[in-house]
Amino acid sequence: MSTDSGFFGFIDIFKGLPVRPKIIMFVGTVLLIIGFTSGPFSLHRNAKISAGVAVMLSSLSWRDWEFSLWQDPSPPYKTHWDAGHVFWAIVFGVLAVWMFRICYLTPAG
Numbered sequence: 001m002s003t004d005s006g007f008f009g010f011i012d013i014f015k016g017l018p019v020r021p022k023i024i025m026f027v028g029t030v031l032l033i034i035g036f037t038s039g040p041f042s043l044h045r046n047a048k049i050s051a052g053v054a055v056m057l058s059s060l061s062w063r064d065w066e067f068s069l070w071q072d073p074s075p076p077y078k079t080h081w082d083a084g085h086v087f088w089a090i091v092f093g094v095l096a097v098w099m100f101r102i103c104y105l106t107p108a109g
Helices: 006-013 019-037 047-067 083-105
Strands: 069-071 079-081
Touching: 019 047, 047 083
Parallel strands: none
Antiparallel strands: 069 079
């Protein structure tokens, strides 16, 4: 039996993430690497670095929002909110918005 992940096997480095957050995290990682290789090494002077960090944080926020709602495994299948995942989703979301703001306020250069 093959363990090959097919065409999208390159994003298997982000184990533990669902599919959509894994793709978003990959895009953020690419932005971060591009930022490291072009321009100054600073969150406040290189918009690519802060954009990469913001996208990566939004991926973590998405992941926690996905895991925050769950159902009982047996009838009557009541729906529950996991307060820990909701808390971390909000924290990562606020940090992502803050990083996008830093990216927006970065002077063009």
